[in-house]
Structures are given as structure tokens and as C-alpha cells.
Amino acid sequence: RVAVVGRPNVGKSTLINRFLGEERLVTFDQPGTTRDSVFVPFSRDKHDYTLIDTAGVRRRARVSDLVEKFSIIKTLKAIDDAHVVIALVDAREGVTDQDASLLGLIVQRGRALVLAVNKWDGLSEEQKEHTRRGLELRLPFVNFASLHFISALHGNGVGKLLGEVRKAYAAAMRDLSTPDLTACLEDAVGRHPHPLVGGRRIKLRYAHQGGRNPPIIVIHGNQTAKVKASYRRYLINYFRKVFRLKGTPIRVEFRSGKNPYAGKRNKLTPRQEKKRERLRKHVKRR
Template sequence: AAAPEAEVSEAASPEAGPSDAKAAGAGPSDAAAPPRPIRVAIVGRPNAGKSTLINTLLGEERLIAFDQPGTTRDSVEIDFERNGRPYKLIDTAGLRRRGKVSDMVEKFSVIKTLQAIEDCNVCVLMLDAGEQVADQDATIAGYILEAGRALVVAVNKWDAVDAAARERLRSELARKLHFLRFARFHFVSALEGTGVGALMRSVDRAYAAATAKLSTPKLSRSLHEAVERQPPPRRGQFRPKMRYAHQGGQNPPVIVIHGTGLDKIGDTYRRYLEGWFREAFSLQGTPLRIEFRSAANPYHDRN
């Protein structure tokens, strides 16, 4: 018999992260369902269980899922509704190592997968718990991050590995996918359906975070609180000054900060601000981009 969902699905970063209670609290996830379907691309290496996950969600064998890796060659889009909310599920061919992309069919599959990442709202990156985290997994994650897409990671076939293998895999995830700390990780069995409900709830939250509307007054107030707590480091005798912030885009959220001398702000402080805004506005599950715009300093050239 399948294990209870709570035992298999662990919606958390492989390192310490926000609690489930906080993630389920007030925030972008409380927004009403959008009129258009949420476009969810299921991506990953061949045989990770992408088609199996979709079949489980649909409750029927809509997609071919043989044991042979790579049975899905083209992207397949399926309209689907869950708890009254519409989705469009996109099943893609698995991305292989470049050396194995030897014929036109495989090259076309890679192009379709990258296109699906660009066109979707949320990516579900499928990993096989029975396999080591490979360079290809990190490469796919990099494509998703570069595209700025919301992301949920599903570690599939979790019920088929023992405790020692689980511990090793957690360490690998933390080491090789450390740049995905913004994403939630679920440990599931797509075949049995365990953990799938929690996975889809994280898809909803990631979409809500990616499309959240952030008001200029709230962003500016939060920015001032962040600076008061930890001012940007000085560069020589000058300290960058931040005036206000506004939202510059969605999916992914872009926060534009205005001030003077902001070109002198380094990556460490940028990461601090990113973490601050992510915490303040519950932006779990989506990349977040910070842009700095500096006004001319009228006193810069005066003696």
C-alpha cells in the first residue's frame, strides 16, 4: 500500500527553509484563480516520470509511459482542472546530454523542451530518486532560472529508495542545486500518487508569487526597513543611497530600486535585498530580479 502523503511529500528546500505553516499563510497564494489556465511544463531527464505524473493527475492513461527512456518525443499539451482551477499541462521530451543529441528528432525534442520552459508559467522539474543528481539536471534548472520561470522540484520514486539513499540524495540536492533555494522541493511517488496533492499546491503558490502585484508604497517602505537594518557598504567615502522601489515586471517579479550611487552595490548586498523582499512578500517558488537605477549626483563633481 502507498505511504500516506505526509510521509512521502516533504515540501521544503534540501537545506533549512520556511516552515509549511508559513508557506500556507497569507500572501500571494490567497489570490483568486486566474481566468486563464496556469501553464505548467513538466521537464526533466528521460524516464524521470514526467508522463506518469500527468497520468496520475488526469486519472487516466493519456500519455505513453514505457520503461524505455525518452518515449515522449514531442511536447504534449493537455487541459486539466483540479479543485476548480484550470491548468494546461505540458509534457516534454527529456533533455539529454549534448553528446547524445545526435539526430534531428532528438534536436527537435530539445528545442521543444526549451520552448515549453519559455512559454509556461510554472516548471515542475522531475528528478529520479534512484539516480544521482546529474549535470544535466543542473543544466535544465539553469535553463529554467535563466528564463525566470517559477519552479517546483519533484523528486520522484521516493518510495523506492531506502533511508541511506535518501540521505545521500538530500546532500546531493543541497550541493548541486544550491542555486534553487527559492524553490520548494517535494519527495513524491508519481505512480502511486503520494505527494502529488502537496506538489500541486506548491505549483499554485509559485504561480501566485510569480504574478504577484507589489505596490510602490509597500515596496518602498520595505526597502527602507531593509536599509535601516543593514545599510549598503561604503565605497570609499561614499555610501549608496536608496530612495524608493517599484515593481518593474512579473513572471518573474522585478523590483526596481532608485537612488544614487547604486552602481557601486555588490552582489552580496543584492542577495541580501533579494532575500529580504522574498521574505517580506512571500515570494517563494519564483526567481526574483533586482534592478538598480541611479540618478545623477549634482554634487559629485564639485570641489
Template sequence: MSSLPVVAIVGRPNVGKSTLFNALTRTRDALVADMPGVTRDRIYGRATVDGRPVILIDTGGLDQASDEVETGAQSQTRQAIAEADLVVFMTDARAGIVPVEHEIAAELREGGKRVIHVINKTDGLNTDMAVAEGAELGMGRSFPIAASHRHGLGQLDREIGELLPQAGASDEQEVDADIHLALIGRPNAGKSTLLNRLLGEQRALATPIPGTTRDPIHAVVERDGTTFHLVDTAGIRRRRGSHEGVERFSTIKALQAVEKARIVCLVCDSTEGITEQDARLAGHVIEAGRGLVLVLNKWDAIDSDKRRAVLSEVAERLDFARFAPVVTLSALHGSGLGELTDAVEHVNEVGMAELSTSALTRVLRRAVEAHPPPSIRRLSPKLRYAHGGGHFPYRVVIHGNRTEHVPDQYRRYLVNSFRKQFDLTGVPVRLVFRESDNPYAGRGNRLTPRQVQKRKRLKKFVRRKQRKR
């Protein structure tokens, strides 16, 4: 499988980089304010651009550094440029082109990266004038947008998709018998120790110091006839606690490893409990559509009261991932490894299962009969049949009429019905709704003259009956 492409948004401070980041990722992860220099660290997110998933990076502004903090932020921006497959260079139409932007443009040209010049804040302005002024940077075609109002993002979306590297052919079909497994988690959760235990050798450096692993470590191991392709990734901190550029670099590689894996083990430190960052990582795995196994490591280091508290935190903070199996183990001593491999193999088997159209349709019809979809404007969606549509995530394609009116709550009900019937443990389920074609559409009036007269007489008869009533 090919790596997930990386797109970096760069420019001087306060041109709207974070606003564009939030618009493309459809989140509010980047802090937006009407003042320069708000973004200090790099902020990363997952976005779908022109139908393709990408890692998007919001960077600090490139300008004349006035202190050590700004110098560090600009250093991080340049590292993001070096890592990116494509750079979105943003300028401000209202402020016009300023001298420092000529320097940024020259630096980008020297780097040899693919660059898209975006002119933001063009709402209410003459876009032709803004584009003409932007041409003096010599960056080729410019794209006028208004990120805060989402104007022009469709065209920008298509342009980014055209300039991204072509997606490599997936080799998943050739290695269906193998399991691609990624280990992710916060620093010092025990991922490298777990990798070494699975391999039976000291393949990864494991120390009590957080952040020992920098680059993903790949390894292959066979257990009971099953081949595992393992990837140990660097620990992913909360953004505000991350200070080193190398560490943020490693975060991108860890997210790419998740996209390339089939199943992900989220390794949590039982001694610290379940944190907000653990929940964020679980959400990213589910969003990517990968199988999920929750691993509570260092289980031997806590007493029974703490164990009950940790399991309660799992139920509370990871409620959205309740379909994922939970495995308790000690990577240091090797206890619980058998349960872990059994859970991973089960998730893989479930996720790769081929469910028949008849079986999926039966479950759909039973669910609809038990709780029909709610009516909207006296019209109720008609769900007719279902069939499989892909793996990891497992896709169920449902055909019917007025499917666009199926509310989110009812979709969750259908997902739970399929999950319960087929024991889809650890596997995200996505529903794809498609409108059924009308078999009579386009046929026109093909009645014979005799049939037409008969229909007219029947209508007259019905009208007379109604008048007598």
C-alpha cells in the same frame, strides 16, 4: 505566447562558429580550438539578442564529409537549418571565399530561410575588401566581425533582431486564473507518467525506455477549480550522451515550452539522485525567470537512507535554487500529487501577487539601515524607494543614486530580504536599478540678486573663521 525564436550558426569548419556562439550566449559551452571539426554535435544555448531571448544553435561544419561521423554531424547541421527561424552563415576573412561556401550559399537560398552573412576574423584586415569578396556569394549585405574580440557584435545583434519573426502578443493577461505548467527533466524521470496521473487518463505514452516522448504533449485539466495547461516535454540529456537527431530536435522544443510556461516542474529520478544535468536544467528555468518546483519522483522506490542522501544532494547541488519548493511523490502510484498541486498553486499565487510600493520601500529601507551598501571611492549608493515591475520573474524596481555601483553581493542580500519578507517561494526575483532624476537639474541659477549677495557674505565669513583656526 509566441515560441522562442531559433537562430542557427552554420558554415564550414574552423570559421569561428563556436566563438560567436560563446560570445552571444556569454558562456563557454561550445568547445573552441584552432582546428577544424571540433564541434560534432549541435550545441544549444539561450541568448538575448537585441533585447529578445532566443535559442542559439552552434552546429558542426558543412564541408566534404570524409567519414561516417562527419556525415552525421552535417546531417545534424541541416536539421538545425530546417528548424531555425534565422540562419547566420559565417565565413573566414583570412581564408577568403572557398568553393564549398558557394555550395552552402546555394543550399541556403534553396531552403528559403532568412540568412545573415557574417565575415569573421576581420581584425587587422581591410573590412571593405573582405565585404567586397563576400559579395560574390550573393547573400546580400555582409557583416564583418571579429568574434574573439567582440568587434562588430553590436551591429550584428541589431540586424538579427530586425530579421527575427515579430513576437506575438502574450495571452497571459487573458488567462491569469489559469496556470501554464511545463514538466521537464532527464529521460525516464517519469514526466509522462506524472502527466497521465494529473490527467487521470493515458494521455502520454509512458514506457521504461528513455526517450519515448519526442514532441511536447499539451493537455488541459481542472483540479479544485483551477485550470492547468500542462506540457510534457521530451527528456533532455547531457550533450555527450545524445546521439539521435530527433532527440536534439526535441530539446529545442522543450526549451521553448519552458519559455511559454509560467511555472516549471523539474522532475528528478530519486533512484539516480540529483545529477549535473538536473542542476543545468534548474539553472535554465531560473535564467528564463519561470517559477520552479523541484519534484523528486519514484520516492517509493528508495529506502530511508537513500532518501536522506537525495535530500542532501538537493541541498548541495541545487543550492542556487533553495527558494524552490521540494515535493516528493510517486507518479506511478499517485502518492504526493496533492502536495504537488498545492505547491504549484502557491508558487503561482506568490508570483502573481501585487506588492505595494509602500511595503517594498519599507523592506528596502530596513535592509539598507541594517547593512548600508558599501562605499566606492568614498561615495555610497543611495537607495530611496522600490516598486513592483512585473511577474515571472518578479521584478523589483529600485530608484536611487549611483545605483550602478551596487555590487552583486549586495544585490543578493536585497533579493534575500525581499524574498524572506514576502515569502517569494519558487519565484525568481530580479532587481532593476534606476537612477533618480535630480529635481534641481536644469534649473540654473534662479537666486535673486539679494540672495546672491547674502551667499557671498556667508562664504567670506566662513573663510575668515577657517583662517583664524
């Protein structure tokens, strides 16, 4: 399932029509043309997709009417329902606050992402430059996604998108083995150890996969609560490079201690205490 999202009028329905090769969805030069998520089954090169056309999302503060509020909830649900999101940015408007907050949401939800700047046709060099700078300055946090400059209306650049969607999907669903992850972790730490914290070393011992879509990498060690944010980013980038995880967010979680209960006595509930007492008596009697 592939959700196409972006601000109103950015060209979401036009893009899906372009994939289909026919004018199936209503498009119109006015924001708010699509009000509800539309699921469109579609096959290309022996792969089956469900494309989800969504209502455009604008900033919450501006949303007054109720129909539109429901549209936004439906779009957020489409993001959750999708495996991969194609996010569109309007080249004529440049990168706006709404784009940044919508992309923030997609990353927060852990969705695989393909980013496309639409309406790239007939732009002046200044407009292009302005949009490029906007991407660099305002959207550095989605640099894990592949970026495309397209024209949904004329079809330029559209052909590559589905291949990138498949790659992002494969990355999001990858199985990573514990030995491979641990070797990669050792490598990363060997090259660039975590700085001492209060004169003590943080040990990162091994890593295993804790989930898919997005990949979650669980790292075990000691004092892991003190791992710095910058070091987490370093590790994420390292894993991303080694395992070629393009197009998907990656989560890294830390756990301290081999077994958090080791050496601790299990504290019983009053009920369990009573049961144990009963058992003891029973054993004594015999």
C-alpha cells in the same frame, strides 16, 4: 500552463497520468518515450490548467541525433510557454549535471518552479541520503522553490503539487505597490546598510515594480552600479521574506539618478537643428 520537465525516463508522463487519474500519455521504461510537447487540458478544484508533457532533456554534448535536438528545442519552448514549471529529479540517479543545467535554465528564464524528487518509493536509506545531499550541494540556487519527495507511480506526495503550483503562480504574478516596496527597501537598508564604497555611501532611495512573472523590483539610488552581488542577494531574500514570494525567481534592477537627463541639454539631430532654425526664422519674420 504548467510544464513538466526533467531528464529522460524520470517519470514526467507518469506524473501527468497520475494528475489525470488515467493512463492518457504513453509511459515506458526507456528514455525518449515522449518526443514532442503534449498539451493536456485539465481541471481540479475549479481551477483550469494546461499540463505540458515534454521530451526528456539530456546533456547537449551527448545529443547526436537530429530528432532529439528538436525535442530539446521544444522542451525549452515549453518552459518559455509555461507560467510554472514542475521539475523532476530521479531519486534513483541522484542529482546529475543535466538536472543542474536544466534547472539553471529555468531560473535564467525567470520561471516559477516546483521541484519534485520522483521515484522516492522503495529506496534504501543510503540512496535517500545521497539524493538529499545532492540537492543541498548542487541545487542551492533553487532554494526559493518548494521541494517534494514523491512517487508518480504510486501517487505519494503528488496531491500537494498542484497547490504548490498555484502558490508559485500567485507569487510570480503578484502586484507590489511602490510605497510597500520602498518601505521594505528602507527597512532592509536600515537593518543592514551597504558597506561604504571608496569612502562614500551608496544611497538606495525608492523601489517600484518593473514587471511580473518573474517579479522585477527596480531600485533607484545613486552609485548603484557599485552595489555588490552579495548585497543584491540580501535584498532579494529580504523582499522574498517580507512579501512571501515563494516559488518564483525575483529580479532586482538598479537605476542611478532621478532623471538621467536632468541638467543635460537635449542634443538635437541635424534634422531637428534645421527645423528649429526654420522655426526661429519664421518667428523673426512675423
